[in-house]
Amino acid sequence: MRIVVLDAFSGISGDMTVGALLDLGLPLDRIREAIAALGLRDVEVAAERVSRSGIAATKFHVRIRGHRPEAAGHDHAHRPYADIRALLGASALPARVKESALSIFRRLAEAEGRVHDVEPDAVEFHEVGALDAIVDVVGAALGLAHLGVEAVYATPLPLGQGRVDTAHGPLPVPAPAVVELLRGRPVRAGDGTAELVTPTGAAIVAALAERRAAPEMRIEAVGYGAGDRVLPDRPNLLRVLVGEPHVPAGADEVVVLEATIDDLAPHIFEHVLERLLAAGARDAFLVPVIMKKSRPATMLRVLAAPPDRDRLAAIVFAETSTIGLRYTTWSRMVLPREERSVETPYGPVRVKVAHAPDGTINVAPEIDDCRRIARERGVPLKLVHQAAVAAGLSSA
Numbered sequence: 001m002r003i004v005v006l007d008a009f010s011g012i013s014g015d016m017t018v019g020a021l022l023d024l025g026l027p028l029d030r031i032r033e034a035i036a037a038l039g040l041r042d043v044e045v046a047a048e049r050v051s052r053s054g055i056a057a058t059k060f061h062v063r064i065r066g067h068r069p070e071a072a073g074h075d076h077a078h079r080p081y082a083d084i085r086a087l088l089g090a091s092a093l094p095a096r097v098k099e100s101a102l103s104i105f106r107r108l109a110e111a112e113g114r115v116h117d118v119e120p121d122a123v124e125f126h127e128v129g130a131l132d133a134i135v136d137v138v139g140a141a142l143g144l145a146h147l148g149v150e151a152v153y154a155t156p157l158p159l160g161q162g163r164v165d166t167a168h169g170p171l172p173v174p175a176p177a178v179v180e181l182l183r184g185r186p187v188r189a190g191d192g193t194a195e196l197v198t199p200t201g202a203a204i205v206a207a208l209a210e211r212r213a214a215p216e217m218r219i220e221a222v223g224y225g226a227g228d229r230v231l232p233d234r235p236n237l238l239r240v241l242v243g244e245p246h247v248p249a250g251a252d253e254v255v256v257l258e259a260t261i262d263d264l265a266p267h268i269f270e271h272v273l274e275r276l277l278a279a280g281a282r283d284a285f286l287v288p289v290i291m292k293k294s295r296p297a298t299m300l301r302v303l304a305a306p307p308d309r310d311r312l313a314a315i316v317f318a319e320t321s322t323i324g325l326r327y328t329t330w331s332r333m334v335l336p337r338e339e340r341s342v343e344t345p346y347g348p349v350r351v352k353v354a355h356a357p358d359g360t361i362n363v364a365p366e367i368d369d370c371r372r373i374a375r376e377r378g379v380p381l382k383l384v385h386q387a388a389v390a391a392g393l394s395s396a
Helices: 014-023 028-038 081-089 095-116 131-146 176-181 199-208 266-278 306-319 367-377 381-395
Strands: 003-007 043-052 055-064 151-154 162-166 169-173 217-226 237-245 250-261 283-290 296-304 326-334 337-344 347-355 361-365
Touching (some): 014 055, 014 217, 014 237, 028 131, 043 131, 043 217, 055 131, 095 131, 095 176, 095 199, 131 199, 176 199, 266 283, 266 296, 347 367, 361 381, 367 381
Parallel strands (some): 055 217
Antiparallel strands (some): 003 237, 043 055, 162 169, 217 237, 250 296, 283 296, 337 347, 347 361
16 A cells, blocks of 8 residues: 655645655656646646755756746635636546546535635636646646555645735735645644745645544655745755555454363353453464373363453353463454444445554454355355455455
């Protein structure tokens, strides 16, 4: 599983995101092809190598023919969200790229709508809806698809402070739309002396990044995207880390209860195991053994949380013929796991999904569900089991 971490120590903007993805190998021609697919005839793009505080990075440029740079973006085309949605939806962009770009602009429209108290479809984008922002959004979506990224994470964003001039007049930093977009996410208020997070950058995070913190990871590649300004307190860069998640095994302790039994009717053991598992045993199972004088017997072994030792021991004494129990404490390594229901061609099946430290995913279908479905559908059990494993892997 390939993941990306947006290490936004100097904030994030659309052009910084695209620059970092170009630094990681996204061909500039892919962006030019997307511009042609969108029919944006007045747009040109370029990239150059720059240095910020001695760190080499890629600066991404979007140039609009006829646009005057000194106008600070205010003579760009102003487009309603509905027009941008139609433009992206009708394009020949790859499905994943189109979906991501539409999601980013939807978040922007919803945030601007809340700020201005209008419906999202009535929102007219000014700075954010200009042609350069459309290219930034599509370029970011293209880059993540090109890298084969399956999950995106972001570090807490520094919000900066001060004032920014917009088509609505001067606004505080962070801009109101940025605050709306970052609701529910960790941020660093007051960190920085300028606008560090633009609405486009905030929308990329809001639409594509997981809300939880990034997992431990093995870094495979690093890309740097440069911003326009020179900041007084940090290099104006977005660092993008690409790698595989490293999921360390957790550790816990269990009490192990054991009894070796040679004088209990065999059919009673099933009932004993059911009672122990229903009472909260981590596991309970039987092991055939040979006792002294070559007598065949059964070892009952129960794994329990330490606080449950005496309660589970009482069940063993009540339900079996043993007159003694051995117990000890074992340390275990356990993988993070979760239970979920997955859809198969035969019906829903509960599965356990565990993540190994090397990124391997283990899927264990609930066998009772598989048996029930196999009986109801009249299909082999192994087919239901295989389908549940495949569905569990695709949903992990």
